[in-house]
Amino acid sequence: MFEALRDPKLVWLFGGVLSLLVISSVIGSILRNRQKPGTSRTTIDNLNARIRAWWKMCAIFTTAILVGRVGSLILFAILSFLAMREYMTLVPTRRGDHRTLFWSFFVIMPLQYYLIGIQWYGFFAIMIPVLAFVFVPTSIAIAGDTEHFLERAAKIQFGIMVCAYCLSHAPALLLLKIPGFEGQDARLLLYLVIVDQMSDVLQYVWGKLIGKHKIAWRVSPNKTWEGFLGGVLSATALGTALWWATPFTPLESAGLSFTICILGFCGGLVMSAIKRDIGIKDFGVVIEGHGGILDRMDSLCFAAPIFFHLVRYYFVP
């Protein structure tokens, strides 16, 4: 444990995150104090609530990385579990899906993380898209209820894909053996998470500051072109500036962080469309106090697998 602290570049990354948190907390409290009494405070209260949540998330994430590979794996397994729990709670399933769902939570999802743990890449890559894909509709069919059969099978498979398969590609970065980067893979995971989450945050900030033209107002009224461009460009600039922590050149880092930002945006957009379809605003809103893990992870769900495969294709011989 804490071996990670012997890596000075990792310490620099943690230091950067910490200073960002401190700066944003200071800005948050300045905004709160400058607020004229009587005016609407919702945006600023919301901002401060988000900052507090970020402190907690960063603390948990840092601890996991300090514990090492197993720590990151367990953290992401828990995130997958919580995300899938929110998803399956809100997606309509029927009594006949019960055993399929049991298998999804207690066999398929843990197995996916176990395969990363034992570094069995071949099985890890096909288990859910091939085996679970066959298993889910079969087991629903065996249960015998054919009403809305295709919808139910598709919804469950999609949930397992997004919450377990896609998300598990983030800690799977620790599997990659990049020449000259041995033992430093924790930084690659941190890089992905920092760029992805900062892209979300910066899109939110730019959108609040100068957002006007809606991108897809039917799906997500808060997403504007100004927020999107400002967020993606500034997060790409941040990702480029972090090239020293990765095995990439500055140019490669720019390309990869741009990809992460775009895919993160796609993930958020798709999850918003799903929420619109179910008729809720946030996955965490209906079940208050259960924080909407999926709302935070939606961008990572799309960015992680593509980033993983790009790195694997171009940087692993």
Next chain:
Amino acid sequence: MSERIHPIASLLAAIARGISGVQVQWAGCEPDDRQRIYFANHTSHLDFVVLWSALPSEIRAVTRPVAAKDYWEETPLRRYLAENVFHAVLLERGSPGKAKNSDEAHFVGRHLIEDMASALGERNSLILFPEGTRGTGEKIASFRSGLYHLALRRPDVELVPAYLENLNRILPKGEFLPVPMLSLLTFGKPIQVVSGEEKDIFLERAREAVSSLRRIGPA
């Protein structure tokens, strides 16, 4: 009578809370150590433990479930859980209906009410599922009359409606392995029997008090 909480009861309560991820909302009243009858919809074996675990521990210690004797005395394990762990009040389910004539039904029914009244005693509270059996969760079945007679027998005890949402998807009837979805538990405003109120009208009103607490709607 059950002043101390059995350690297995606390353990099962913690497990049930974990599996059901239950979020508790006191919408019509606050947790209180006065004598109460909590009555709720019934769709899952988890119902009682989840509702019980949502109460503060000092209230938990004096709150007992009412359960069906035929089911809970069937195996030694069930009997142990019901009697020793949760200090359940076990009743002969549906026995007034089995009686040969209305006099006998009346007599057996009275007997059940007396059992519940004496279980309440001076300081206990009860958890009651007036549907009498677990449903599918789509709609709440009509209530058995025990709640009405017990309310008349003990007008000093508060009747608190509660709605357990989504537990039918977590552990439905006929399954023994749970799916860990999230659930909601809402406690509503206490109700009373209005003087001169007829049995069926009160029971329908009580059922309405429970179903009005539904927050997401049928799954």
